[in-house]
Amino acid sequence: MRILEGEGVSKHFGGLAALSNVDFHVDAGEIVGLIGPNGAGKTTLFNLVSAALTTKQGVIKFKGRKITGLKPHQICRMGLARTFQSVKIFGNMPALTNVYIGSLFGIPAGTPSAYAAKGAEELLEFVGLSASKVTPAKDLTLVNQKRVEVARALATKPELLLLDELMAGLNPTEVAQAMELVTKIRDRGITVFVIEHVMKAIMGVCDRIIVLHHGEKIAEGTPQEIANNRAVVEVYLGE
Amino acid sequence: TMVLALAAPLFAAGCDEAEPEKEVIVFGAARPLTGPFAVYEEMAFGPIYKMWVDEVNARGGLYIEEYGKRLPIELKIYDDGSDMGTMTSMLERLILEDEVDFILPPASTAFLFAAAPIANKHGYILMGAEGGGTTLTPLLPSLPYYFGVLNYSDHYQMPVLADILSDAGIETAAIMYLEDLHGVEYSGVAGIELTNAGIDIVMTKSVPLGVMDVSSIINQAKTLGAEAFLSFCYPDENFLAIGTAIALDYNPDVFLTGPGANFAFFAGVFGPAAEGIMGYGAWNTKSSAASEDFYEKFIALYDPGLLDWWGHNLYYAGLQFFEQAIEEAGTLDQAVIREVMATSTFDTILGPTWFDMTADGEGGGLLAEECYTGQVGQWQNGVFEVVDPGANRTAPPVIPKPAWPAEE
Amino acid sequence: MLEVNNINTFYGKAQALFDLSLRVEESEIFALIGSNGAGKTTLLNTISGLVTPASGNIEFLGKRINGLAPHIIVEMGISHVPEGGRIFNEMTVRENLEMGAYSSHAWKIRWGTLQQVYEIFPVLKEREKQLARTLSGGEHQMLAMGRGLMSRPKLCILDEPSYGLAPKYVEEVFRIINSLREQGITILLIEQNVRHTLETADRACVLENGHIVLDDICDNLLQSDHVRKAYLGL
Amino acid sequence: MNSVASIVLNRSFQLGLLAVILIALATLPLHYQGYNIVRLLNIFMFVVLTVSWVIFSGSTGYMSLASAAFFGVGIYTSALLGDKLPIAVVVGIGALVSSCVAFLVGALTLRLRGIYFAIFTFGLVELIKHLTLWWEINMEDRRGRLVVYVENDIIFWVMLSILVATLLTAYFIRRSKWGLALQSIGENEEAAAHMGINVTLVKVITFAVSALFVGASGAIIATRWTYIDPGIAFNPLYSFMPVLMAIFGGMGRLLGPVIGAIAFTYLKEELGTEFPELYMLIFGIILIVAILYMPNGLVGLIQRLWIRGFRRQDADT
Amino acid sequence: MVEFLNIFIGGLILGGIYALIAVGLSLQYGVARVLNISHGEFIMVGAFLTWAMYTFWGLNPLASLAIVGPAIFVVGFVLHRTLFTRLRTSSASPAAYEGGSLIATFGLMFIIQNLAIITWGTDIEAYSFLNTGVSIFGARFAANRLTMLLFAAGICVVFYLFLARTRLGKAIRAAAQDPETAGMMGVNIKRVLALCFGLGALMAGLAGSLLSMCYPIRTTMGLEYTIIAIIVVVLGGMGSIVGSFIGGLILGMVGSIVLYIDPSLSLVAYYFIFILLLLVRPTGILGK
Numbered sequence A: 001m002r003i004l005e006g007e008g009v010s011k012h013f014g015g016l017a018a019l020s021n022v023d024f025h026v027d028a029g030e031i032v033g034l035i036g037p038n039g040a041g042k043t044t045l046f047n048l049v050s051a052a053l054t055t056k057q058g059v060i061k062f063k064g065r066k067i068t069g070l071k072p073h074q075i076c077r078m079g080l081a082r083t084f085q086s087v088k089i090f091g092n093m094p095a096l097t098n099v100y101i102g103s104l105f106g107i108p109a110g111t112p113s114a115y116a117a118k119g120a121e122e123l124l125e126f127v128g129l130s131a132s133k134v135t136p137a138k139d140l141t142l143v144n145q146k147r148v149e150v151a152r153a154l155a156t157k158p159e160l161l162l163l164d165e166l167m168a169g170l171n172p173t174e175v176a177q178a179m180e181l182v183t184k185i186r187d188r189g190i191t192v193f194v195i196e197h198v199m200k201a202i203m204g205v206c207d208r209i210i211v212l213h214h215g216e217k218i219a220e221g222t223p224q225e226i227a228n229n230r231a232v233v234e235v236y237l238g239e
Numbered sequence B: 001t002m003v004l005a006l007a008a009p010l011f012a013a014g015c016d017e018a019e020p021e022k023e024v025i026v027f028g029a030a031r032p033l034t035g036p037f038a039v040y041e042e043m044a045f046g047p048i049y050k051m052w053v054d055e056v057n058a059r060g061g062l063y064i065e066e067y068g069k070r071l072p073i074e075l076k077i078y079d080d081g082s083d084m085g086t087m088t089s090m091l092e093r094l095i096l097e098d099e100v101d102f103i104l105p106p107a108s109t110a111f112l113f114a115a116a117p118i119a120n121k122h123g124y125i126l127m128g129a130e131g132g133g134t135t136l137t138p139l140l141p142s143l144p145y146y147f148g149v150l151n152y153s154d155h156y157q158m159p160v161l162a163d164i165l166s167d168a169g170i171e172t173a174a175i176m177y178l179e180d181l182h183g184v185e186y187s188g189v190a191g192i193e194l195t196n197a198g199i200d201i202v203m204t205k206s207v208p209l210g211v212m213d214v215s216s217i218i219n220q221a222k223t224l225g226a227e228a229f230l231s232f233c234y235p236d237e238n239f240l241a242i243g244t245a246i247a248l249d250y251n252p253d254v255f256l257t258g259p260g261a262n263f264a265f266f267a268g269v270f271g272p273a274a275e276g277i278m279g280y281g282a283w284n285t286k287s288s289a290a291s292e293d294f295y296e297k298f299i300a301l302y303d304p305g306l307l308d309w310w311g312h313n314l315y316y317a318g319l320q321f322f323e324q325a326i327e328e329a330g331t332l333d334q335a336v337i338r339e340v341m342a343t344s345t346f347d348t349i350l351g352p353t354w355f356d357m358t359a360d361g362e363g364g365g366l367l368a369e370e371c372y373t374g375q376v377g378q379w380q381n382g383v384f385e386v387v388d389p390g391a392n393r394t395a396p397p398v399i400p401k402p403a404w405p406a407e408e
Numbered sequence C: 001m002l003e004v005n006n007i008n009t010f011y012g013k014a015q016a017l018f019d020l021s022l023r024v025e026e027s028e029i030f031a032l033i034g035s036n037g038a039g040k041t042t043l044l045n046t047i048s049g050l051v052t053p054a055s056g057n058i059e060f061l062g063k064r065i066n067g068l069a070p071h072i073i074v075e076m077g078i079s080h081v082p083e084g085g086r087i088f089n090e091m092t093v094r095e096n097l098e099m100g101a102y103s104s105h106a107w108k109i110r111w112g113t114l115q116q117v118y119e120i121f122p123v124l125k126e127r128e129k130q131l132a133r134t135l136s137g138g139e140h141q142m143l144a145m146g147r148g149l150m151s152r153p154k155l156c157i158l159d160e161p162s163y164g165l166a167p168k169y170v171e172e173v174f175r176i177i178n179s180l181r182e183q184g185i186t187i188l189l190i191e192q193n194v195r196h197t198l199e200t201a202d203r204a205c206v207l208e209n210g211h212i213v214l215d216d217i218c219d220n221l222l223q224s225d226h227v228r229k230a231y232l233g234l
Numbered sequence D: 001m002n003s004v005a006s007i008v009l010n011r012s013f014q015l016g017l018l019a020v021i022l023i024a025l026a027t028l029p030l031h032y033q034g035y036n037i038v039r040l041l042n043i044f045m046f047v048v049l050t051v052s053w054v055i056f057s058g059s060t061g062y063m064s065l066a067s068a069a070f071f072g073v074g075i076y077t078s079a080l081l082g083d084k085l086p087i088a089v090v091v092g093i094g095a096l097v098s099s100c101v102a103f104l105v106g107a108l109t110l111r112l113r114g115i116y117f118a119i120f121t122f123g124l125v126e127l128i129k130h131l132t133l134w135w136e137i138n139m140e141d142r143r144g145r146l147v148v149y150v151e152n153d154i155i156f157w158v159m160l161s162i163l164v165a166t167l168l169t170a171y172f173i174r175r176s177k178w179g180l181a182l183q184s185i186g187e188n189e190e191a192a193a194h195m196g197i198n199v200t201l202v203k204v205i206t207f208a209v210s211a212l213f214v215g216a217s218g219a220i221i222a223t224r225w226t227y228i229d230p231g232i233a234f235n236p237l238y239s240f241m242p243v244l245m246a247i248f249g250g251m252g253r254l255l256g257p258v259i260g261a262i263a264f265t266y267l268k269e270e271l272g273t274e275f276p277e278l279y280m281l282i283f284g285i286i287l288i289v290a291i292l293y294m295p296n297g298l299v300g301l302i303q304r305l306w307i308r309g310f311r312r313q314d315a316d317t
Numbered sequence E: 001m002v003e004f005l006n007i008f009i010g011g012l013i014l015g016g017i018y019a020l021i022a023v024g025l026s027l028q029y030g031v032a033r034v035l036n037i038s039h040g041e042f043i044m045v046g047a048f049l050t051w052a053m054y055t056f057w058g059l060n061p062l063a064s065l066a067i068v069g070p071a072i073f074v075v076g077f078v079l080h081r082t083l084f085t086r087l088r089t090s091s092a093s094p095a096a097y098e099g100g101s102l103i104a105t106f107g108l109m110f111i112i113q114n115l116a117i118i119t120w121g122t123d124i125e126a127y128s129f130l131n132t133g134v135s136i137f138g139a140r141f142a143a144n145r146l147t148m149l150l151f152a153a154g155i156c157v158v159f160y161l162f163l164a165r166t167r168l169g170k171a172i173r174a175a176a177q178d179p180e181t182a183g184m185m186g187v188n189i190k191r192v193l194a195l196c197f198g199l200g201a202l203m204a205g206l207a208g209s210l211l212s213m214c215y216p217i218r219t220t221m222g223l224e225y226t227i228i229a230i231i232v233v234v235l236g237g238m239g240s241i242v243g244s245f246i247g248g249l250i251l252g253m254v255g256s257i258v259l260y261i262d263p264s265l266s267l268v269a270y271y272f273i274f275i276l277l278l279l280v281r282p283t284g285i286l287g288k
């Protein structure tokens, strides 16, 4: 089943075509990777899907329903959550509160707050931050802030999770841990759509990879196919 | 901890103290020591009430029969920051907490309007100084404690101006007025009075407070060829109007600005260009011997540039009147003093002085028309001459006014 | 060339660096390895004067530099390319580079230096007049490094220069680091790309929780069990 | 812990004390008619303005300078309707009209951020002021109006009720899910939106709610001022004061703005009467010293002293 | 044609004043992060110094620019080095610093105004300088206002070139974007920020000097000018010097046109345009 699909999605910033006419889809239960050189339009695509940006060209559907034109909070409540490339946390609030807000607002109204609080603690543990519950989020390292974002996104009980460069700045061992985290998220029944530059991770966890270049889709396929695609090697992988 | 915060002001609610033997008479006032109206304190009523208090005290104070002795005056001045909320509170503080014996007025027409009902409610006499206006007239019957001294638009200024203009054969006038009670009233009354006198009002333009350019108005008046240009604004705008008229070479036969032209420093700023400009008032040292004395006393104390040729003698006379009424009453009871003020005539620097009371003597009053030394003034050879027709005149009006001097 | 002796650095009450010491020799590439939050950035910031150590001593070319303001440390020949590059987005590429040469000795010879930087990064010359915020990720990082070079540093501190870069640019970054060394510039480098780093650098130390746990030449570190397990994911 | 402290910190003790104070305040005019009624109601007014400001701006970080607009709308409501309707109704209408204005303004402008929002709201006050002025002069050929007279103790009671309502609202918003939403908007609005919070709705409604109290207090205080005109009613001072008072008191807790407003109003009046010629100088120096040495406002200072006091007591025992 | 010139040049003059008033504030807020509520007080002090030197010593107001500017610059510089630097280093966050410095400048406003009232009183002062007409293609303008326009334009241009071309100017712009990184480039941040504050004060002082040639002055006039300045700065886009210039000119032109049509609407029009522009461009004309 296609949980997310986009047709002819385009976005212009002034004269710059950040995305032009991109078709893409994500199936339920998949882990899909989105790669491409810096400035290819990956984050822009995520922004459009989550309604951080709006566009008039193209249609994006989530669970079969058209979501273009909706507001971010509506999309979140439909079951689509995201993290940000440049972290956007509630810096002065404790890590736990960050997650708690996710569970309090992302889920249908009327859920008892005690339930939400419990869920938040559990998720913080899930991303390995139970030790930093009370630390103000701004005092965490960047990597841990990103983990808070993941927990916060999960707290909204999404069906689809968008992860934007979760693994930047991690050493290989940490990358391995993060890969495990992504797999575990999928195992909870959540579809994952990731942007990464760390090839090892992308190749390791993804079922399918989409490649963008200059706002256009230049390739799509299994990790194997992508690694051997000449255009991708030339513009992205190098050598 | 919330609790403590709320409790604090309660402690402030003090208890009454036993009244000591009367040693001084306290006059209190909320005055604009800061903020946009602070200029009144320095140039209008401020110097006068200070001067008056010093004089009275130099005599040993006011003789109050009730106490059988002279009691010196003490001033209690609070700053209202030119804010209405602060002024009304300060006034009530003076009355209720400090229990001052008398109050002096706040500055500006609007503030007088607000102060009058408060003073009346507490039965305090309020002599009006800077301000007053036609809007207040219908309320006067319900404000028995109010005594206004300043002349204003229909309180004889505009009718007199209309006479002067029609005598001089002026046929057209242009009006610029400020969006303020003062401006609205004056332009309204001028419209009526001048039209009655057969003068055609060819332009009426209002400007907002803080306007930074009036050249379009001056240009228009010039194009329309208005023989008289009347600016019913405050000094800021009036200065701008004159400066612009000079630069744009618009020299009407009559150029009247008020308030502004009535201040002594006005002539200092514009030098020879002030010649022939008209304003309200008016009095000068030629008005009477008493005026001359008053002038001498003033410049002995203050910079002559602070003189106001419109209101100063009126404020001073008002205080003289107030003072005599208190001594005559022989008590500090306001109701008694009020009766004395409403029914008596006292000698002041204006000569015999009395108030025209409303509501058969039961309402508030305004200084009688006969008491004024003049309604319209004009700068002639460095003197602000009274040019009203009749006995008050100190010099005939010069119409058309001389040309603007060439800049040297 | 650079000697760090027993420094302790705090953020408020939390201690980030504990009794930390290290030496960087002239003309070498010295790498810092450590998991996230280990204190690598803190160490670099302490060296370049952005953070003041509570105790300890830092010497550069024999002169004590801890406690000096950052702008004085730059004058002495240390250039710091911060995490994420932090270029001036609203200035042109050229102006960014000129800012790099702000310190007084570098300013006089900035035109010469500029030509050299353009030789190393020809793309920057092409983009000279463009506003920095319109650069791509790779160009952005090149500009940050180029700006670092403009001050004619003796020691260049690079904090994760390949952060968030596409694989192709990561290669580019290491190529540049090598060419800097060839020009005789000493380099202090943080990189998460541990294998690549250890293959490029001469010596490295491993930082964990604000302590140095290993300090050796890179060939040895590559063989170390601890490094292989904790940092190479083997 | 020390026994006195534990009593003071006890919840029911606090509530009890609060109730006692409230009753004491409410019955004050029955046996006392002096100036302190006026002084208190002025203080109440500024507490209302400040706390209302904090309800919205304190948590969301949108610095509103629109208070004077809502205040002025309340004042004008009173001036226009005061002699036609009972005063309680007039106050209610003032509150509602202000709130509607706030709702419109909020819907229109809450996408502006930071200083742009602040100055926009300031511009709004001026725009409304000059429009009213223009309308009065050109359409009605007048300027300013007299306001119906109301006894001081009535004003006092009405203002006290508004104060209680404001504090209760602020308290419950702070403790609720709604308050958390406001806070997260202040921290990072974009992230908040992606967490499922309808940020526009939350902001606009809170803005409108906070304006209720400002409008109400404007409507009632106008009767004390007796004569108003657009310049008096829409005085930007009433936009700046709440901000200053809130920062002065410290915004970390609800108590901060309350203490700030009380201390500020009291200080300003006492200095203005004791040292009319120099009070601005003294006041300025106090502001600067306060900001240098009390970075978390008055409550921050009180908390510090409080904690230090406990330590000492603990050490003694 | 004459009418067009009247409106156009009138608009330039007003715009020039607005821009001049605003540029200094733009610098202080854009770079030094101090929203200086006491800006108008510096204008007032500049105006009074010029007036005093003209009235008592007969010094040409234009010549007094050379005295007023540096004197006020020093005051601003020292204020920043002492008060604001301290505040900045002790503030927990940039936002806290902005709030704190706002309060501090309120304090400064009170202090400066009170000192000025003690020194000069609260009455209106004015003098007449270059108050003659100058004819431009048949349209007449006051010479003092034209002079003010020329100087305002000149000062703004010199200032712009300083920022765009010089080493220090670039350091100021860099510090505006990211003070910490600018420090890493070798910029002495403390000094540059103080310099910006001082330069902002200097511009205010010069504006005051020029204004006193054309308008009556009062010691209580500061806040009015601060408000105009803030409005222009926000309209132009925070921290953009060119934006302030354009913002000033737009307001000036609008003002001039409306003054021609109906003077009573001029302030309504200012605020209306301001509000409209902000709704269209939520970060000002040149804001990003």
Ligand SMILES: Nc1ncnc2c1ncn2[C@@H]1O[C@H](COP(=O)(O)OP(=O)(O)OP(=O)(O)O)[C@@H](O)[C@H]1O
Binding pocket: A013, A016, A018, A036, A037, A038, A039, A040, A041, A042, A043, A044, A045, A085, C133, C134, C135, C137, C164
């Ligand atoms: N809000 C914006 N305004 C103008 N241009 C933008 C905006 N957001 C993105 N861009 C431009 O659109 C292009 C695509 O940006 P995007 O952030 O989607 O790239 P990306 O693929 O995520 O790159 P990276 O891997 O470096 O994160 C870039 O050229 C970027 O500069």
Ligand SMILES: Nc1ncnc2c1ncn2[C@@H]1O[C@H](COP(=O)(O)OP(=O)(O)OP(=O)(O)O)[C@@H](O)[C@H]1O
Binding pocket: A139, A140, A141, A142, A143, A169, C011, C012, C014, C016, C034, C035, C036, C037, C038, C039, C040, C041, C042, C043
């Ligand atoms: N400004 C700050 N305030 C408080 N704590 C901080 C601050 N900056 C860093 N820390 C803490 O100091 C420790 C070291 O951080 P540092 O940024 O030096 O780590 P790092 O090794 O560079 O990590 P990374 O790989 O994520 O860049 C961490 O625990 C971090 O939470």
Ligand SMILES: [Mg+2]
Binding pocket: A042, A043, A044, A085
């Ligand atoms: Mg991206």
Ligand SMILES: [Mg+2]
Binding pocket: C040, C041, C042, C083
């Ligand atoms: Mg780091």
